[in-house]
Amino acid sequence: MRRRISNNRIIRGAGAVIALCICFLLCRFSFYELHGMKEWPLYLFIFGVLAITIAAIFDSSKIMICTVIGYISGFITGLLFGVDGVDQGGGTANNTWVIWTLSYLFFIAAGAAWELVNKYKNRNLK
Numbered sequence: 001m002r003r004r005i006s007n008n009r010i011i012r013g014a015g016a017v018i019a020l021c022i023c024f025l026l027c028r029f030s031f032y033e034l035h036g037m038k039e040w041p042l043y044l045f046i047f048g049v050l051a052i053t054i055a056a057i058f059d060s061s062k063i064m065i066c067t068v069i070g071y072i073s074g075f076i077t078g079l080l081f082g083v084d085g086v087d088q089g090g091g092t093a094n095n096t097w098v099i100w101t102l103s104y105l106f107f108i109a110a111g112a113a114w115e116l117v118n119k120y121k122n123r124n125l126k
Contacts, residue, residue, distance in 0.1 A: 013056030016064035020048045023072045034079055040097045044071060044104055051108055062118065063111040070107025074100040 024045040027035075035041075048067050055063035082096030 009056050009059055012061055012064060013052055016052045016056075016068055017049055019068045020045065020052065020071055023068060023075075024048075027072070027075050031075075035075075035082075035096055036094075037097060040100070041075075044074075044101065048104075055111075060112070060115045062115045063108065066107045066111025066114070070104045070111075073107060074103035077103040 024041060028038075028041040028045075032038075048071055051067045052064050055061070055067070078096040078098075078100035081099050082094055085093045085095070087093040
């Protein structure tokens, strides 16, 4: 029985990483013309893989789901609300990466809150 639970965690975690990988490939390569960032999508992807790995260890599937949804939702939110500007040195700047990151972190935190509320409700029902 214990081995089966462990296998389910691995399968869910691998599925979430594959879904996140697809989102990364789309955002980094297919939609590159929209955002022009080379490294930041990779950094967010690596952070997401770490979040999914930790969530898989603790059997927190809601965090895994929210990590994948947050990656693509944060990307879309960043594109919608990003603003071009000028930095202190006179170079061009854009805040899309900040909005993407904050939105992504919000989704992961929402998944953690969802997980905690669910576990709290399940304990009180027993």
